[in-house]
Amino acid sequence: MKTKILTFLIFSLIGLLADRASAQFLGDFFSQQAQKKKLMTEQIAAYQLYLGAIKTGYSIAEKGWTTAHGLKNGTFRLHSDYFSSLQQVAPAIKNNPKGRAIDSLYRQICSLFANEKQWQQQQKLLDATETGYLGKVENSLLAKAKLDLEELAQVLTPGRLQLTDAERLARLDKLYEAMKDKYAFAGYFTAKCRKLALQRQRPQKDRAQIKKLYGIQ
Template sequence: MKKAILFFVFTGLALSQCKAQFLGGFFNQQSTKRKIMAEQIADLEIYQQALKKGYHIAESGLNTAHDLKNGTFGLHTAYFNSLEQVNRVVANDPKGKAILDLQTELISLFDKEIAWQQKEKLLQVSELDYIQDVYNNLLNECKKNIDELNLVLTPGKMQLTDQQRLERLDHLYNSMKDKYTFAGDFIAKCRKIALNRQQAIKEKEQLKELYGIQ
């Protein structure tokens, strides 16, 4: 009888210990799972915060890049707009007026010479036509210079620095001066040919009178 009682007592104790171990292990496992889940949730929150922060930085970076781009574009636009303006120093440069004066004088030289040649009739028709052709070609070249001069001196037409505009004026002035110099030399030669013929005609008439040749 005592053995039976002891058997049940020991068996009960063993079952109690097993149950305690089982329940303890179960609760320990649940506690560990909760701990792991809590850590995962914490990690997820940290990740989301980092993601939001990263997105914010990226967004700010894009905005900054956009602002910088717009700012740089604005600077470039302002710079090129400034190149389209004509400084007073350029506008008041005497070479601008000198170019126009040279063209006017060139036209006057040719107009007077052609009128005189037509009146005196010392040159042949083909020679007069040649003079007119040279005159027309020079006028066309002068027009190109004047057109460029207007571009250089008119705001909004060309994107040039003040120095570049002044250099263009120098080039146009020298080009027009060369045309005027050529025109003067050409007309002088035409006049000389005509005067030589005039002199030859006079000498011929004098010889006729001298020798009584009709």
């Protein structure tokens, strides 16, 4: 009887210990699983935060690029509008009287040489070398004057040059002074040619009068 009781107590104790061990094992197991789950949850949250930061950074970068691109295009448009405005000619400059005066001076230069050459051809007082020199001076001066006229056309024609109004006025003033100088030289040179011819003409008239006076044929 005592043996049976002892055996029962021993098995009961073993069972109790087994239950405790099993409970402790299961408790540790579930505790470990809970920790793993918590760790995985924290890792997932960290990954989501990291991905969110990347997405936000990409969004910022994309917006920044879009903004920079817009600013670039806006700046380009500003520059384009500015340079386009430089190609326009203000009415006050286009109608400036110096433009017409430059053209008028050029025509007067042409007229001075044309009249002088015609007179010299009629009088025949200059030799071939002198007449040729008169033609060379005329051609050289008119060639330079034509360059001034071409520049004048560029200054006064929209779309030709990129200049501010002040720069166009400065060019206009410069061309006007240059054409005045050419006109002054043309007047001086043709007058010298006429004077030279008249000086030669006087002795011829004197000789003609002497011949007429003395009846010399």
